[in-house]
Amino acid sequence: MSHSAVLSPGKREQTKVANRQAILNAAREVFAELGYDTATVRDIIRRTGLSVGAFYNYFRSREEVFEALADDGVRRFRPLLRACWEEAQDFESYLRSAILTYYDFVADENDSWQAGRPASERQPHLNLRTPEMERVFEEVRESIGKAIEKGGAPRVDVDYLAAACIAIAREIGDRMLERRPVDTASACDFAVRLILGGLPALPRKA
Amino acid sequence: MSHSAVLSPGKREQTKVANRQAILNAAREVFAELGYDTATVRDIIRRTGLSVGAFYNYFRSREEVFEALADDGVRRFRPLLRACWEEAQDFESYLRSAILTYYDFVADENDSWQAGRPASERQPHLNLRTPEMERVFEEVRESIGKAIEKGGAPRVDVDYLAAACIAIAREIGDRMLERRPVDTASACDFAVRLILGGLPALPRKA
Amino acid sequence: MSHSAVLSPGKREQTKVANRQAILNAAREVFAELGYDTATVRDIIRRTGLSVGAFYNYFRSREEVFEALADDGVRRFRPLLRACWEEAQDFESYLRSAILTYYDFVADENDSWQAGRPASERQPHLNLRTPEMERVFEEVRESIGKAIEKGGAPRVDVDYLAAACIAIAREIGDRMLERRPVDTASACDFAVRLILGGLPALPRKA
Amino acid sequence: MSHSAVLSPGKREQTKVANRQAILNAAREVFAELGYDTATVRDIIRRTGLSVGAFYNYFRSREEVFEALADDGVRRFRPLLRACWEEAQDFESYLRSAILTYYDFVADENDSWQAGRPASERQPHLNLRTPEMERVFEEVRESIGKAIEKGGAPRVDVDYLAAACIAIAREIGDRMLERRPVDTASACDFAVRLILGGLPALPRKA
DNA sequence: AATGAATGAGAATTCATTCAT
DNA sequence: AATGAATGAATTCTCATTCAT
Secondary structure: OOOOOOOOOOOHHHHHHHHHHHHHHHHHHHHHHHOOOOOOHHHHHHHHOOOHHHHHHHOOOHHHHHHHHHHHHHHHHHHHHHHHHHHOOOHHHHHHHHHHHHHHHHHHHHHHHHOOOOHHHOOOOOOOOOHHHHHHHHHHHHHHHHHHHHHOOOOOOHHHHHHHHHHHHHHHHHHHHHOOOOOHHHHHHHHHHHHHHOHHHOOOOO | OOOOOOOOOOOOOOOHHHHHHHHHHHHHHHHHHHOOOOOOHHHHHHHHOOOHHHHHHHOOOHHHHHHHHHHHHHHHHHHHHHHHHHHOOOHHHHHHHHHHHHHHHHHHHHHHHHOOOOHHHOOOOOOOOOHHHHHHHHHHHHHHHHHHHHHOOOOOOHHHHHHHHHHHHHHHHHHHHHOOOOOHHHHHHHHHHHHHHOHHHOOOOO | OOOOOOOOOOOHHHHHHHHHHHHHHHHHHHHHHHOOOOOOHHHHHHHHOOOHHHHHHHOOOHHHHHHHHHHHHHHHHHHHHHHHHHHOOOHHHHHHHHHHHHHHHHHHHHHHHHOOOOHHHOOOOOOOOOHHHHHHHHHHHHHHHHHHHHHOOOOOOHHHHHHHHHHHHHHHHHHHHHOOOOOHHHHHHHHHHHHHHOHHHOOOOO | OOOOOOOOOOOOOOOHHHHHHHHHHHHHHHHHHHOOOOOOHHHHHHOOOOOHHHHHHHOOOHHHHHHHHHHHHHHHHHHHHHHHHHHOOOHHHHHHHHHHHHHHHHHHHHHHHHOOOOHHHOOOOOOOOOHHHHHHHHHHHHHHHHHHHHHOOOOOOHHHHHHHHHHHHHHHHHHHHHOOOOOHHHHHHHHHHHHHHOHHHOOOOO
16 A cells, blocks of 8 residues: 555656566565565565556566565665775774664665554564575675775684674664664664673673 | 374384374474475475374474474473573673583584485585574573673673674574584684674684 | 266275376367367366366376376277287278278267267367377378388378378368268278279269 | 657558558467467567557457458458369369469468578478468368369269368378478379379379 | 556466365 | 375466556
8 A cells, every 4th residue: 555656647657667666665575574485476566556467567576576676775785885895994993884884774774664654563573584685794794704804803713703793783783673762873882892892892781 | 004104114103292203303304404484294294204184183283383393492402501500600601501502402403404314415504593493592592681680791781682692602503503523612612702702802713 | 067076985096096087088078179278277177076286186287187188098099000000901901990990989089078968068069189189190190101101002202191191081080070970981981982092982972 | 769660670651551461460470380379469569569559459359360360361362262263174173273272372371471580490380270271271172162063073972072172282281381392283283183093193203 | 549567367386274084 | 093185275477458648
């Protein structure tokens, strides 16, 4: 309902782009709510107000929409991440800006998913293991790997460390989204301190 | 023919309990290999030598077997975790023994899934996001929360911290299982040091 | 309706065989009435009183049932044709017995398709281009080829001749089935005379 | 772009009549290549450079285009056949000219379907059971019937005979098209001799 | 007229679950 | 209990046809 673009207003081209986007948005939602394998084409189009047939005008298969979704995510995220990399002076500053960028990104996505829907329908436990997010994470993992190698602690098990950083960032991120207000700054601070100094370095609560 | 559960040799005298266990084991395997949504009831019973009908004698639905699987995991894991708790002197010793216990547990599960199957059929990337493991993690999360509150850093954001510990332990655990030989001790060491002291505390590679 | 075997009577094995046969029969009918490409799985199972699912218990795909149908036809027809071959003294006697055998065969098939159905539902124009019949014809074509080469007119264009014999036999056969009573003997006589002596050799009508 | 039927060069100034003809031609091709049931409306219009919508300006349905195609075929063929009829002195001369006319006709159609396409894309087995050809055959059948009744062997089973003549002509015709070079004269000779004198009358090979 | 996106009925196939034996 | 055939709703995808532009 909320996305039904369709039918009358605007030029052909506009509708086309809008419909494609409506399907992508719906797919993002459905996938976050139902999980990758459970989400069906009908689940997706039901939210768009379009017909099954229309779906296949925009995407050749169920697979393809998830591919496109993933591409879409990285395409928007990659440049942000690259900027962090280029502006970073050391590992810490890179880590901090990368994680914050990620948290702002997901907070934003989350907002747009939840937007315009009654509190009763809010999805508290969005599944962040979307194909979109997986791609974003591959991106992050790689850049953390490079940052570690370049920046400082070279004799450490980089594979384990990158995996752990991702895990921390992702998990704290999930929790962050469940709190109100969503506070990306302090979540980021927590994650960075944990990675850099462990338990003793964590911020004390008031 | 018609009245005994035959087919796989050595399962000749399956009692009711044994059949139930056979289904659980098969389900664990199938789920680890195929993933929750992809695994079908027929995939499961095929490995047991039982019939579809028999499946429904032991479990009311496909759902239920996964529920039971989860219960089964915790039932076996909980006592081990409780022992850690009771023997622990401080947060560090608890953390170390809890994580090691978890790593030994999954390494073991993994072994038994892979046992008796040709190297060519080994599943390198078992899916550890089984319902079983999710429950085990809830258990761990809770105990970490309690340990933190009791043991040391009281003014820290416990929810974030427990989540991060879990994330680290789990992710490092996943990576550990993909290496040969599977080295639970050093994986545990890595995880504990990261949690307690962050990057500077990590073990250096030779 | 007419074929619904199903459900209660008889042993499991009996039902199984009967159902498989019911599907084959229904497929033969449907294909004869609707043509190969138009016939759907639902068309077939509708006549059996079975469910879609049951169809896939017996045949792995829509393709497979048509394969099986074709096999089934040849399997029954081939031995009859072989007998003609072995008993034939010359090309004429072979031709005559082969064509008669074929006419008896299709008359029989036709009977069983039409059996037990009200006159109003009789299908006057059954499509004999079923996969079944195509196979039968390949069989016949080959044997005519061999008979020609062996039996007599060696310097003739065998490929053209065999094709023409088949065409004559098939087409006269089609017409024969539309007449009442179905008279295989005189249809066969007509075809054989035409092939062996052309127009002048044809039987005069009373 | 938006107002002229473009795409294939040389079709720039398509009038209504020309578009209609373009669709018919495309349909003939597509049907010969793909078969009646497999050919889709989109297959057809793709070759014309027109749009789906345009198709429905010229034909009310997929059915209708095949109807029209059939009509088109007879409309072109009927006068040729009538000429044969009028010039024929006896049954033999009629038969010979009618069959030759038919062979020239199909050889021609076949040429135009294959024209301007690389040898690699040649369709060796064009489907001659098009609605167009079916109509042509009805035409031929009828005229053969009349020729027989008028010309000579009156006491023969005309229905069987006409059917057989058609069958021979058609089948030999199919084979003829698969040979190189396409030799309509000798194919016609073969068919006529077979009809008029049977096996003994056939031409001997060199 | 021409365009091509939208529609939705219908196709093949899968699979959890039931039930007669 | 055990068996496995039967069921039918649900899935992905296709395609003739309609209709707003």
